[in-house]
Amino acid sequence: MKKILAVLAALMLLTVSFAAVAEGDQLDTIKARGTLIIATEGNWSPWTYHDENDVLTGFDIEIGTLIAEGLGVKADFQEVPWESILVGVETNVFDIACNGVGYTEERAEKFSFSTPYVYTEAVLVVRKDNEEIKTLEDLNGKKTSNSPNSTYALKAEEMGATVDYVDTLGETMMMVIDGRVDATINAKGSVDDYLREHPDAEIKMVQVFAGEPVCYPIRKGEDTETLLNAINGILENLRNDGTLAALSAKYFGEDLTQAQ
Numbered sequence: 001m002k003k004i005l006a007v008l009a010a011l012m013l014l015t016v017s018f019a020a021v022a023e024g025d026q027l028d029t030i031k032a033r034g035t036l037i038i039a040t041e042g043n044w045s046p047w048t049y050h051d052e053n054d055v056l057t058g059f060d061i062e063i064g065t066l067i068a069e070g071l072g073v074k075a076d077f078q079e080v081p082w083e084s085i086l087v088g089v090e091t092n093v094f095d096i097a098c099n100g101v102g103y104t105e106e107r108a109e110k111f112s113f114s115t116p117y118v119y120t121e122a123v124l125v126v127r128k129d130n131e132e133i134k135t136l137e138d139l140n141g142k143k144t145s146n147s148p149n150s151t152y153a154l155k156a157e158e159m160g161a162t163v164d165y166v167d168t169l170g171e172t173m174m175m176v177i178d179g180r181v182d183a184t185i186n187a188k189g190s191v192d193d194y195l196r197e198h199p200d201a202e203i204k205m206v207q208v209f210a211g212e213p214v215c216y217p218i219r220k221g222e223d224t225e226t227l228l229n230a231i232n233g234i235l236e237n238l239r240n241d242g243t244l245a246a247l248s249a250k251y252f253g254e255d256l257t258q259a260q
Contacts, residue, residue, distance in 0.1 A: 039094035042079035046251040059251040064098035070234035102212030116213035
């Protein structure tokens, strides 16, 4: 029920946005508004999550805040389900998404992407007692779990798996642990973080492989070009002064800012 209500709320926002899309340059609109509206899930540690005090934090939250500051505005994070994030950016509900979004050629047809700010690895995860699945090729005919339309869900389907859709990494892992699905694909950094929090979890990583470069998507259009250039300039400064590497080490335990 909570998922349905969240999706309905996001769709209501989309309806409003169609009537309120601002004309003119998007960066000017953001500066006049005084806020950068950022879509994020808020439940995918260490990218975006709530700490022990229920404060929204994470790797993407810190960088998103720095991007807003670099633009001279405040960050306004909107927590929505994954399936609402990209459609919300495309329809101008959100200015940008800060949620570990991987670059793909298919997504690039609809969105303009910033320069990559991290390069991640992906992992194939199964129950500890599973000796049948060792590589992606073994997913053919199996069942996995992931967020709908995520690159990980699409990869599993490409390998012949049936995907059960869930909202959070925690739900995904419990489905593997309980045997409701055979495996899952996810970002290695997120799985590492989950295992630090749950060292006795009955899961194991059986294959590590390269993921997509991670970038910030914005709506494609001539009116967003100055915004994209500004974001790229901010990211370049954060890269040059060591901030990106320091934040990567803080949240992932290693520097993921360099191409593999």
